[in-house]
Amino acid sequence: xxxxxxxxxxxENSRVILADYNQGGNSKxxxxxxxxxxxxxxxxxxxxxxxxxxxxxxxxLCIGLQPLxxxxxxxxxxxxxxxxxxxxxxxxERKSGAEKKIxxxxxxxxxxxxxxxxxLMRHYRRKLLIFEEKLKALKKDLRKAVSKEEDTExxxxxxxxxxxxxxxxxxxxxxxxTDTTSEAFLDGMARGSKFAAIAxxxxxxxxxxxxxNDSPMLNGLWGGEVARKARKTTQSSLVIDGRxxxxxxxxxxxxxxxxxxxxxxxxxxxxFARCFMTWPGSLIGSRYFEKSGDHDSRDDEYAEEFEDxxxxxxxxxxxxxxxxxxxxxxxxGDEPRVVxxxxxxxxxxxxxxxxxxxxxxxxxGMFEGHEEYAxxxxxxxxxxxxxxxxxxxxxxxx
Numbered sequence: 312x313x314x315x316x317x318x319x320x321x322x323e324n325s326r327v328i329l330a331d332y333n334q335g336g337n338s339k340x341x342x343x344x345x346x347x348x349x350x351x352x353x354x355x356x357x358x359x360x361x362x363x364x365x366x367x368x369x370x371x372l373c374i375g376l377q378p379l380x381x382x383x384x385x386x387x388x389x390x391x392x393x394x395x396x397x398x399x400x401x402x403x404e405r406k407s408g409a410e411k412k413i414x415x416x417x418x419x420x421x422x423x424x425x426x427x428x429x430x431l432m433r434h435y436r437r438k439l440l441i442f443e444e445k446l447k448a449l450k451k452d453l454r455k456a457v458s459k460e461e462d463t464e465x466x467x468x469x470x471x472x473x474x475x476x477x478x479x480x481x482x483x484x485x486x487x488x489t490d491t492t493s494e495a496f497l498d499g500m501a502r503g504s505k506f507a508a509i510a511x512x513x514x515x516x517x518x519x520x521x522x523x524n525d526s527p528m529l530n531g532l533w534g535g536e537v538a539r540k541a542r543k544t545t546q547s548s549l550v551i552d553g554r555x556x557x558x559x560x561x562x563x564x565x566x567x568x569x570x571x572x573x574x575x576x577x578x579x580x581x582x583f584a585r586c587f588m589t590w591p592g593s594l595i596g597s598r599y600f601e602k603s604g605d606h607d608s609r610d611d612e613y614a615e616e617f618e619d620x621x622x623x624x625x626x627x628x629x630x631x632x633x634x635x636x637x638x639x640x641x642x643x644g645d646e647p648r649v650v651x652x653x654x655x656x657x658x659x660x661x662x663x664x665x666x667x668x669x670x671x672x673x674x675x676g677m678f679e680g681h682e683e684y685a686x687x688x689x690x691x692x693x694x695x696x697x698x699x700x701x702x703x704x705x706x707x708x709x
Contacts, residue, residue: 345703346372348623353412358598359405360591363398367413368627369587370396370510370558372698374417374486375634377554378506378641380706381535382651382697385658385665389650390690391535392697395557397514399566399590406560410512416628417486420635424484427639431481438478445473482642486635491520493528497540497548504642505553507532514559518569526580529555533585563590584683587691630702649706651697665689 346368353368354361377393384390400406449470456463483503487510490496500507511517523529531538532555540548561569577583640646653661668685672678678685 344699345623345627346699349627352623353409357405357408357412358594359409360400360594362589362591363400363404363406364409364413366396366398366587366589367409367558369394369695369698370508370556371413371417371631372702373556373558374508374510375631376698376701377556378504378638378648379634379646380649380651380697380701382693383653384690384693385653385662390694391533391554392651392694392701393533393554393556394691394694394698395529395533395555395586396559397566397586397588398558398560399563399588400560401562401593401595403595404591404593407512410560412624414510416631417635420632421486424486424639428481428483435478435481442473442477446470449473482639484638484642486638491517491522493522493525494540494548496522497528497538497550500538500550500553501548504638505550506638506641507553508556508558510556510558512560514561515565515569517559518561518565518573523573523577526577526582529557530580530582530585557586578683581683581687584687585691587695627702651701651706657696661689661693664692 346365349368350361350365353359354364357364373392373394373396377391380392381389382392398406449466453463453466453470456466480502483499485499485503485507487508488496488499490499496507496509509517509522517523528538528540532550532553535552535554538548538550538553574583637646641648668678668688670676672682672685678688
């Protein structure tokens with residue numbers, strides 16, 4: 312079809328084109344896809360809503376993959392694959408159980424990063440002590456030469472050489488950031504890792520923090536824009552090509568209170584349009600076990616495709632760990648980042664989706680009155696598709 316015919320088709324069939332996106336959360340559309348297999352496996356094991364489990368799996372995947380890849384849109388722009396997720400669920404829905412299980416690879420890798428950083432800091436402190444003593448001696452020589460009006464050229468040269476060899480403080484890589492102000496948060500990204508995550512099973516406390524008073528910063532990081540915080544008394548923070556994942560579990564009542572206080576400003580800024588919102592149906596009152604051990608994570612029902620009795624989650628965890636372990640090499644420049652490019656069919660599909668969404672913002676369309684949400688929807692779909700494609704087929708796939 313020509314470009315005109317493509318557009319006409321999207322207009323005439325917009326609801327059909329968007330039907331896949333509009334499917335119910337419990338439809339087994341892709342039963343052989345790893346993340347689907349893991350989500351059903353863990354939902355049964357933990358007895359948590361599958362939508363909750365699936366969203367957690369996606370957020371963990373985002374944290375692992377955002378340093379490694381971007382994706383190219385049909386119009387040629389290169390955008391992050393990072394996503395923002397909110398899970399609305401009451402206390403007792405086993406949010407903590409799901410996060411503990413799914414984020415274990417992240418916690419394990421973080422412990423290894425902390426051990427390496429502690430050792431690097433010991434070396435750094437020793438080198439810094441030597442640097443400071445040498446500088447102290449040279450400053451003493453400089454003062455003496457100045458007081459005697461002697462030539463200081465040689466001393467100045469030694470000071471310059473010393474500063475060129477000044478030890479650099481090692482990066483403190485934190486996969487999940489805990490700072491609660493935008494200034495401290497950006498400072499952590501600038502001095503540690505520019506690939507950051509805000510993730511908490513107690514999202515209410517994060518939403519109440521000063522961090523969510525700065526929607527321009529959050530919106531900018533979602534788009535991969537330069538983030539900057541200027542200070543009068545200390546060094547300013549500058550983050551170039553930063554990436555941010557957000558994953559917050561919030562009780563509905565707490566979220567409603569948050570919306571009353573900050574929702575209008577955040578909505579007007581387009582922040583919520585950038586987010587995936589999950590509000591799964593409750594399983595409280597229906598989570599029955601037949602007997603102890605019936606849902607062991609290494610049950611044969613889930614182990615048939617992998618060696619040594621591994622589950623689908625074990626395979627997911629292995630892949631996620633592999634992504635996370637590449638982060639230090641990405642930060643040092645030894646591991647190149649990749650840009651995922653769409654195949655011809657995928658490019659055509661994304662154009663159809665974008666045109667269908669645009670048509671549905673017209674009067675009577677499904678997105679009438681929600682134009683801000685619609686404006687980000689195609690890009691959010693593309694980011695999710697890219698994450699899932701990499702998990703399934705690797706970083707070299709289209």
